[in-house]
Amino acid sequence: xxxxxxxxxxxxxxxxxxxxISEIYGGLTGKSKADFENGNAKYISYKNIFFNHxxxxxxxxxVKISDSENQHSVKYGDVLFTGSSESVEEVGMSSAVTTxxxxxxxxxxxxxxxRFHEGIQLIPEFSKYLFRSSFMRVEIPKTASGVTRYxxxxxxxxxxxxxxxxxxxxxxxxxxxxxxxxxxDTFTELTAELTAELTAxxxxxxxxxEQLLMVNGEGLMNNEKVEWKTLGxxxxxxxxxxxxxxxxxxxxxxxxxxxxxTQEVRFTDIYNTELNITDFxxxxxxxxxxxxxCVIIAISGATxxxxxxxxxxxxxxxxxxxxxxxxxxxxxxxxxxxxxxxYENIKxxxxxxxxxxxxxxxxxxxxxxxxxxxxxxxxxxxxKFDTLTTSISEGLPKEIELRKKQYAYYRDQLLDFxxxxxxxxxx
Numbered sequence: 001x002x003x004x005x006x007x008x009x010x011x012x013x014x015x016x017x018x019x020x021i022s023e024i025y026g027g028l029t030g031k032s033k034a035d036f037e038n039g040n041a042k043y044i045s046y047k048n049i050f051f052n053h054x055x056x057x058x059x060x061x062x063v064k065i066s067d068s069e070n071q072h073s074v075k076y077g078d079v080l081f082t083g084s085s086e087s088v089e090e091v092g093m094s095s096a097v098t099t100x101x102x103x104x105x106x107x108x109x110x111x112x113x114x115r116f117h118e119g120i121q122l123i124p125e126f127s128k129y130l131f132r133s134s135f136m137r138v139e140i141p142k143t144a145s146g147v148t149r150y151x152x153x154x155x156x157x158x159x160x161x162x163x164x165x166x167x168x169x170x171x172x173x174x175x176x177x178x179x180x181x182x183x184x185d186t187f188t189e190l191t192a193e194l195t196a197e198l199t200a201x202x203x204x205x206x207x208x209x210e211q212l213l214m215v216n217g218e219g220l221m222n223n224e225k226v227e228w229k230t231l232g233x234x235x236x237x238x239x240x241x242x243x244x245x246x247x248x249x250x251x252x253x254x255x256x257x258x259x260x261x262t263q264e265v266r267f268t269d270i271y272n273t274e275l276n277i278t279d280f281x282x283x284x285x286x287x288x289x290x291x292x293x294c295v296i297i298a299i300s301g302a303t304x305x306x307x308x309x310x311x312x313x314x315x316x317x318x319x320x321x322x323x324x325x326x327x328x329x330x331x332x333x334x335x336x337x338x339x340x341x342x343y344e345n346i347k348x349x350x351x352x353x354x355x356x357x358x359x360x361x362x363x364x365x366x367x368x369x370x371x372x373x374x375x376x377x378x379x380x381x382x383x384k385f386d387t388l389t390t391s392i393s394e395g396l397p398k399e400i401e402l403r404k405k406q407y408a409y410y411r412d413q414l415l416d417f418x419x420x421x422x423x424x425x426x427x
Contacts (some may be wrong), residue, residue, distance in 0.1 A: 019158030
C-alpha cells in the first residue's frame with residue numbers, strides 16, 4: 001500500500017471542480033503608481049506569492065485604499081496564485097493564507113485568489129501543499145496561454161479538479177489532512193533549520209576571511225610582514241577566449257571541448273560546463289585551451305568581478321580572463337580567496353554602461369603576498385568554510401538539496417490522489 005492508501009484506510013476521495021466549490025476573485029483594480037508610493041493598507045504582491053511558501057505579513061507592501069473603494073481583501077483559508085508570468089512553468093504558483101489578519105489585506109492585480117465555499121472541509125495548510133504537488137503543478141500551467149507572456153484563463157482554471165478526502169466524514173477528513181501537513185511540515189522545518197545554519201556559517205566565513213586577509217596599517221597580515229605585488233607579477237600567463245559563431249553546427253554539434261561562459265563563473269570550483277564546442281571551433285576561432293587551476297575572473301557586464309577556479313582543462317568566451325598563477329610566488333587558491341574578498345572593489349572598477357573590466361585593470365590590482373607557508377595556512381582555513389558553505393557534493397548546500405528532494409518525494413507520495421484515482425479506475 002502507498003503512504004496515501006495507508007492514511008485513507010479505504011476511505012473515499014471525491015474530486016470536485018474548483019468552480020463548484022470555490023469563488024475566484026481578482027486583485028486590486030484602478031491603481032496608479034502614486035497609490036503604491038504612499039500606502040495606508042497592506043497588500044500581497046506577485047513576489048510575495050512566488051517567493052514565499054507562506055505569505056509573511058511582516059514583509060507585505062503598502063497601497064493607498066480609500067474608504068469608498070470596494071476592493072476584495074483576502075481571508076484565512078484563501079489560496080493565492082500568480083496569474084501571469086513570462087514562463088509557463090512559473091504561472092499559477094501558489095501560497096495559502098494561513099494567517100487570520102486583523103486588518104484588511106489586499107491582493108495585487110497580477111494575481112488572483114480562490115475562496116472555498118462554506119462546508120468544504122479543506123484546511124489552508126493542506127491546500128498549500130496540495131497546490132504545490134507535482135500533479136497540480138502539471139495541471140495548473142495548462143490553464144495558461146500566451147506567446148511572450150502567459151496568463152491564466154479563469155474559465156479553464158475553474159475546471160481544475162481537486163481531491164477532497166472523506167467528504168462524508170468531516171472529522172476523518174480533517175484527521176487525514178492534519179497528518180499529511182504534520183509530516184510535510186517536519187521536512188520543511190528541517191530544511192529551514194539547515195538554511196539558517198548555512199546563513200550563519202556564511203557570516204562566520206566572511207568574518208574569518210576578512211580577519212585572515214586584512215593588512216593593518218603597519219603592513220602586517222596575521223603578524224607577518226607582506227609584500228605588495230600586482231596580479232600581473234604573480235602570474236605565469238593570462239588567457240582569454242572567444243565565442244564561436246552561434247548557430248553554426250560545425251562549432252557546437254557533438255562538441256566535446258568544455259566551453260565556459262561568464263554566467264557560469266560563480267565563486268566556485270568548475271568541474272564541467274553547460275556547453276561544449278568542437279575541435280573545428282578550437283582550430284578556427286580564437287578560443288584556446290586553458291590549463292587547470294587558473295583563477296578565472298569575469299570581466300563583462302553583470303558578472304564582472306566574479307571569480308572561479310577551473311578544475312578541468314577548458315576553453316572560455318572572450319569575457320573571461322584566466323590567470324595562471326606562478327606557484328613559486330603565490331598559491332592559486334590564495335589568490336582566488338583574495339579576489340573573492342575584493343569582489344566589490346573589483347566590480348567597482350567597471351567602466352561604461354555595462355561596468356566592463358579589462359585585463360590591464362585586473363593585472364594592475366595590488367595583492368598582499370605573505371610567505372607561501374602563511375598562504376597555505378590561510379587557504380586551509382578558508383577552504384574548509386568554502387566547502388561547508390558552497391560545495392554541492394560535501395557541504396550544507398548538498399544537505400539542503402537532499403532534504404528538498406526528500407520533501408518533494410514524500411509530498412508527492414502523500415498527495416498523489418491522481419495516481420490513486422487512476423489505479424482505482426483500473427481495478
